[in-house]
Amino acid sequence: MNAPTPMIRLTTQRQIILEELAKVTTHPTASELYDMVRKRLPRIGLGTVYRNLDLMAESGMILKIEVGGTQKRFDATTDNHYHIRCAICGKVDDIDVPVIEELVTQAAAATSYHILGHHVEFTGICSTCQKERHGKAAS
């Protein structure tokens, strides 16, 4: 009666996508992941990558992080943590700042929305871009 196992079948392509995503701590976009996966599965289609990333995100196996920038990014670490994005190159890293659980309580009191979660995104300039900026002084 109640829908049982949503049962996501672990196909070869899904497994490899998952493995490649778990390998890195950067937060690759779908097409970055596509390039990574293609080295092991040259015939895979970009659509398959998108489709499966979405499925896995829906089923909670991975995280789809919708931060600034033009592309969505994915993360194999599913427990809540915060991110920092470089304003220049767009790279996204994890940042080790304690998660503030009280925020959800505070938010619940401040709105009529039913709160599901929260996310903190820092903006900054990564060390690589800091260096490059000093390279060319006054533009």
Place this chain on the structure above:
Amino acid sequence: MNAPTPMIRLTTQRQIILEELAKVTTHPTASELYDMVRKRLPRIGLGTVYRNLDLMAESGMILKIEVGGTQKRFDATTDNHYHIRCAICGKVDDIDVPVIEELVTQAAAATSYHILGHHVEFTGICSTCQKERHGKAAS
């Protein structure tokens, strides 16, 4: 020597875009704003709206909020505040939770990035979507 007034000329279209944005507390997307502005300036082009929203965001007159969802949104209130986005309809509202300035200090200690700022985005279900969900019980 040092670049003087970046000097953004306040054209009619810019003024009206700004006025329309300031009128609402929702956080319209570029095309929503386009529709609003077109009522007063029927010949304006969508490109002009995009171009000027970007310019105004760069010069700090308005805020470009890059949250979840497929479209960027804009906000006439430039002092830092947090947002909540409906997971179902995608609507974005302000949420009145105190801004945590310490976060930036904490972040600075935890990363090699040069921190520029931070943003908190809550996810939830807005009251409208809560009601509609109860409407159709077991699908």
Place this chain on the structure above:
DNA sequence: ATTATAATTGATAAAAATTACCATGTGGGT
């Protein structure tokens, strides 16, 4: 094992959102 049944894939097309391009128009300063 063999067939039936359902889910998944790869390829391609389509959609959605944004940006780039460029000839024409506009306004401010002299």
Place this chain on the structure above:
DNA sequence: ACCCACATGGTAATTTTTATCAATTATAAT
């Protein structure tokens, strides 16, 4: 009134993502 730089509107091109669908592959039933 005449420059001149900037801005505009219209359109085309890009970028990112989603949809479609026939062919393939896996699972279940016999």
